Each structure stands twice: as C-alpha cells, then as structure tokens.
Amino acid sequence: RKEVEQDPGPFNVPEGATVAFNCTYSNSASQSFFWYRQDCRKEPKLLMSVYSSGNEDGRFTAQLNRASQYISLLIRDSKLSDSATYLCVVNRVFHESNFGNEKLTFGTGTRLTIIP
Amino acid sequence: DAGITQSPRHKVTETGTPVTLRCHQTENHRYMYWYRQDPGHGLRLIHYSYGVKDTDKGEVSDGYSVSRSKTEDFLLTLESATSSQTSVYFCATSPTAVNEKLFFGSGTQLSVL
Numbered sequence: 574r575k576e577v578e579q580d581p582g583p584f585n586v587p588e589g590a591t592v593a594f595n596c597t598y599s600n601s602a603s604q605s606f607f608w609y610r611q612d613c614r615k616e617p618k619l620l621m622s623v624y625s626s627g628n629e630d631g632r633f634t635a636q637l638n639r640a641s642q643y644i645s646l647l648i649r650d651s652k653l654s655d656s657a658t659y660l661c662v663v664n665r666v667f668h669e670s671n672f673g674n675e676k677l678t679f680g681t682g683t684r685l686t687i688i689p
Numbered sequence: 690d691a692g693i694t695q696s697p698r699h700k701v702t703e704t705g706t707p708v709t710l711r712c713h714q715t716e717n718h719r720y721m722y723w724y725r726q727d728p729g730h731g732l733r734l735i736h737y738s739y740g741v742k743d744t745d746k747g748e749v750s751d752g753y754s755v756s757r758s759k760t761e762d763f764l765l766t767l768e769s770a771t772s773s774q775t776s777v778y779f780c781a782t783s784p785t786a787v788n789e790k791l792f793f794g795s796g797t798q799l800s801v802l
Binding site for chain 1: 729730731732733734748779790791793794795796
C-alpha cells in the first residue's frame with residue numbers, strides 16, 4: 574500500500590459547484606499534513622496546511638480525520654482558476670532517518686478541471 | 690514568490706554524459722532540496738541540504754550527487770546520465786524548519802536519450 578494515496582481523477586466540475594476530494598495515508602505516526610496546488614507544467618505551491626481541528630481559507634476547507642487516516646479538501650463556489658492538480662503531502666516522524674527524523678511524502682495528485 | 694531559479698529549464702542529453710542542474714535562491718533559506726517528479730509517482734526526494742556543505746541522501750539518491758558551497762546555490766549532478774533519469778527536476782527551499790512550507794523553483798525538464 575502506498576504511503577499516501579489520492580484519487581487521480583480527473584474531476585470535471587461545473588463552475589460554481591462544490592468539490593471535495595480525499596487523501597489517505599498509511600502511517601499512523603504521521604504528524605503534519607498539507608495540500609499543495611500544481612498547475613500544468615508549473616511548480617507546486619503550498620495551498621494550505623491541515624490542522625487537527627480543521628481549517629478554512631476563503632473558499633477552501635481542509636479536514637483531518639486521524640481515526641480513519643485521511644485528509645480532505647473542500648472547494649466551494651469553484652472558479653475556473655481552481656483548475657489544477659492538488660497534491661496531498663504528509664510529514665512523518667520516525668527515528669531511523671538522518672533527515673531530522675522526518676520524511677515528507679507526496680501523493681500523485683488529483684486533477685481538477687472546472688468547466689465554464 | 691520566493692526567489693528560486695533553476696537552470697537550465699530544459700535539457701536534452703545522451704546516455705552516459707554528465708549533467709549538472711543548478712538551483713539558486715535569493716531568500717537565504719537554510720534548507721534546500723532536489724526532487725524529481727514522474728508520472729504515477731509523487732515528488733520524490735533525491736538529496737537535501739541543511740546548510741553549507743551539509744547534505745544527505747533522500748529516497749532516490751542512486752546516480753546523483755549534490756554540492757552546496759554557498760547558501761544560495763545547490764547543484765545536482767548526474768554523474769553518468771541514464772534514460773531512467775529522464776524526469777522533471779524541482780529544487781525547493783524552506784526557511785527555518787525542515788519540511789515546513791516548501792518553496793519550489795520552476796523545474797528542469799531533463800531528457801536522456
């Protein structure tokens with residue numbers, strides 16, 4: 574099982590609709606979680622961190638469910654400019670690494686297209 | 690946006706030749722990373738640096754080496770390029786804590802023929 578799994582999509586959603594997608598992670602020791610956005614042929618950019626209590630940034634809401642080991646991203650009132658690939662990123666702390674005992678794992682991304 | 694510049698943006702090379710990719714940052718960020726992105730895989734860490742001359746391996750480091758002689762520059766070298774190293778390479782930085790808020794460069798598309 575992959576450490577981080579996302580539905581690759583594509584999700585084709587009409588403008589103005591609400592869309593949500595999940596990301597599951599396999600290691601319960603995971604500590605922190607992020608959503609990045611990547612436009613076609615561009616670099617990833619941090620969209621938002623995901624906090625235990627859930628957090629909202631404008632039209633975007635992120636949730637964490639530790640019991641079921643998934644995070645979600647909800648986009649309300651979707652805009653054409655929301656079309657992108659959304660990457661789920663999980664930070665896991667473990668002891669055998671030299672890298673500050675942490676490891677970031679990226680999902681393969683969910684592709685979202687907003688249709689006019 | 691963080692000032693991270695990658696060069697070259699595109700490169701085509703032949704199997705067996707050495708290749709060096711450059712990442713230059715103007716943000717004075719301590720941590721720098723090299724990732725590769727391939728279809729069907731998430732971004733995978735090749736090497737990272739936690740300071741000048743301080744580097745370590747990531748999860749897919751075989752066939753790659755790095756150097757960081759100045760805070761602002763992080764070089765990735767493919768000693769003898771292979772077709773399996775055809776990929777998009779991203780440099781990233783983070784300012785104060787490892788793995789916190791990565792800022793990415795625009796990427797280098799490398800094709801090894």
